[in-house]
Amino acid sequence: MSDPSDSSGPSARSGSPGPLQVLNPATEEVVATVPAASAADVDAAVVRATRAQTAWAALAPGDRARLLRRFATVVDDHVEELAALEVREAGHVLGNARWEAGNVRDLLDYAAGGVERLTGRQIPVPGGLDVTLLEPLGVVGVIAPWNFPMPIAAWGTAPALAAGNAVLLKPAESTPLTALRLAELALDAGLPEHLFQVLPGHGPVAGDALVRHPGVAKIVFTGSTRVGKQVLARCADQVKRVTLELGGKSPNIVFADADLEAAATAAPMSFLDNSGQDCCARTRILVQRPVYDRFLDLLAPAIENVTVGDPAAPGTDMGPLISRLQLDRVRSYVTADMPGIRGKAPDGPGYWYPPTVLTGVDPGARVAVEEVFGPVAVVLPFEDEADAIRLANATEYGLSGSLWTRDVGRALRVSQAVRAGNLSVNSHSSVRYWTPFGGYRQSGIGRELGPDALVAFTETKNVFISTEGPAQ
Ligand code: NAD
Numbered sequence: 001m002s003d004p005s006d007s008s009g010p011s012a013r014s015g016s017p018g019p020l021q022v023l024n025p026a027t028e029e030v031v032a033t034v035p036a037a038s039a040a041d042v043d044a045a046v047v048r049a050t051r052a053q054t055a056w057a058a059l060a061p062g063d064r065a066r067l068l069r070r071f072a073t074v075v076d077d078h079v080e081e082l083a084a085l086e087v088r089e090a091g092h093v094l095g096n097a098r099w100e101a102g103n104v105r106d107l108l109d110y111a112a113g114g115v116e117r118l119t120g121r122q123i124p125v126p127g128g129l130d131v132t133l134l135e136p137l138g139v140v141g142v143i144a145p146w147n148f149p150m151p152i153a154a155w156g157t158a159p160a161l162a163a164g165n166a167v168l169l170k171p172a173e174s175t176p177l178t179a180l181r182l183a184e185l186a187l188d189a190g191l192p193e194h195l196f197q198v199l200p201g202h203g204p205v206a207g208d209a210l211v212r213h214p215g216v217a218k219i220v221f222t223g224s225t226r227v228g229k230q231v232l233a234r235c236a237d238q239v240k241r242v243t244l245e246l247g248g249k250s251p252n253i254v255f256a257d258a259d260l261e262a263a264a265t266a267a268p269m270s271f272l273d274n275s276g277q278d279c280c281a282r283t284r285i286l287v288q289r290p291v292y293d294r295f296l297d298l299l300a301p302a303i304e305n306v307t308v309g310d311p312a313a314p315g316t317d318m319g320p321l322i323s324r325l326q327l328d329r330v331r332s333y334v335t336a337d338m339p340g341i342r343g344k345a346p347d348g349p350g351y352w353y354p355p356t357v358l359t360g361v362d363p364g365a366r367v368a369v370e371e372v373f374g375p376v377a378v379v380l381p382f383e384d385e386a387d388a389i390r391l392a393n394a395t396e397y398g399l400s401g402s403l404w405t406r407d408v409g410r411a412l413r414v415s416q417a418v419r420a421g422n423l424s425v426n427s428h429s430s431v432r433y434w435t436p437f438g439g440y441r442q443s444g445i446g447r448e449l450g451p452d453a454l455v456a457f458t459e460t461k462n463v464f465i466s467t468e469g470p471a472q
Helices: 039-058 061-077 079-090 094-117 149-162 177-188 203-212 225-237 260-276 289-304 324-331 385-392 408-417
Strands: 020-023 030-034 122-125 128-136 139-143 166-170 196-198 218-222 241-245 251-254 284-288 340-342 356-358 376-382 400-404 422-425 458-466
Touching (some): 039 139, 039 196, 039 203, 061 079, 061 094, 061 149, 061 177, 079 094, 079 149, 079 177, 094 149, 139 203, 149 166, 149 241, 166 203, 203 218, 203 225, 218 225, 225 241, 260 289, 260 400, 284 289, 289 340, 289 376, 385 408, 400 408, 408 422
Parallel strands (some): 139 166, 139 218, 218 241, 251 284, 356 376
Antiparallel strands (some): 020 030, 122 128, 128 458, 340 356
C-alpha cells in the first residue's frame, strides 16, 4: 500500500487538485463526484476550527459529554443509511457495513463517558501542592484510509473531541461519502459549527497541507507505512504530536495440540474479511509440521465455501477489492502456477479476486513478506515453539497475530514472545473500542481506542502551588 494514489481516480493519480470520483467497486459505476479541498481550503478550515475549539474547551465537561452522546444517538438513527453508503463507496458486505456504522456510535458513546473522567493527578511534594492538568491539544488532523473509512475516522475523531479538541478529518480519495455524512449528522446533533470539519481531498495536497500546518497540533494517520514515514518526517519539523497506524503482515500460528477443526474454520475470514484489505489480516498461516497436511485438508473446503459476490446481498462473505489499481497489485503477487487453494469470484464488472491460499512458498518470497492487502495468504510449516516465534517475528511489521493451542502455558509464552500490539488466543478478534489497539515496529506509533484514548489528545501540564507564606 505504498502509492498515495492507491484508491484514487485519475486526477488523484497525477496529484492534481481535480474532483474526487467515487466508484462503486462492485459495478465500477460512478457513485458521486466530490470537490477536492485545496491547501487554501485547509488553511481556512484551521482558522475556523481554532475558534470553535476555544469555545468547545470552555464548555462544562457535562455539556460536552451530552453533545457527544447526542451525536452517538443521531448516528444510531442513521446506521442503515451510513451502512448503505459504505456498501456503495467501499464495496463492504452489508453486515460489516452495519457493524462499522454501529462502531462509530459506540466510539462516540464511549468517548463521551470519558469527558468527566479525564482527570489529572495530585502528587505529594514538600512545601506545596502539585497537580497535573490534562489540557486539550487544540486542532487535531485525522487522515483516514479507504479500507475502513467510518470506524477509523471515528477512532481518532471521537476521543479527540471528547478531550476538548477540534477535528479536521481528511478521508481517503475513494471513500469520502460516509465522512461527509457524519459531519452533517454532527451538526444535526448540535455540535458547534466548525468543530468537526471534513476535508475530502488528495493526500499529497489536502493531507500534506494538514500535516504541515503549524495550527494543527497533532496528526492521527492511518494508512500505508510508506506514507506514514513521510508524515512522521514532516511532523518532526514542528515536533508535532503524531499517532501512526500502518501496515501489517500478521501471523496465525496453529500448534499441533490445537483444536484443528476450529482453527481451520476460523482461518478463512481472518484474512478474507473486507476482501483482505485489513491491516490485521492474518496472512501468514504458520502450521506445526505434524498437522500441516491435516490442517490443509480442513482448510480447503472452508476456503472453497466462501461466498464472494454482491456485497449488498444477504449471505455474501466477501465483496470486491476497492479499485482496479488494488486488483492489479494483488494479481502481481500471484501466478497461476503457484500451488495452493483457490476459491471462486465473479467475472464481469467490479474488482474481483478469489480467496487464495498459497502453499510451498519460500518464507522470504515477496508474497510471504509484503502486505498484499487482498484475499491472499501463505501457509508455512514450522517445527517447534521456538521456530514458530522466529517465523512470526520475521517481519518488519508488528500489528496483530493469533495462536491456536490447548496449552495455557504455551499460549502465555508465545503471546509474550511475539512482537505485535494485538494478539488473540484461539480467536482472531483484534479490535474492540474499549481495548487498546496499535502496532509494534513499522506497524505504527502510539495506541488508539481503550481506556487511555482521550489522554493521547492532551498535553500534561504540571502545576506546583507553594504553601509557604510570603518571604519576610
Ligand atoms: P495510503 O497511505 O495510501 O493513504 C492513507 C491516507 O493518507 C489517505 O487519506 C491518503 O489520501 C493520505 N495521504 C496520501 N499521501 C499523503 C501525504 N503525502 N500526506 C498526507 N496524507 C497523505 O493508505 P491506503 O492505501 O489508503 O490504506 C491502506 C493502508 O492502511 C494499508 O497499509 C493498511 O495496512 C493501513 N491500515 C492500517 C491500519 C491500522 O490501524 N494499523 C488500519 C487500516 C489500514
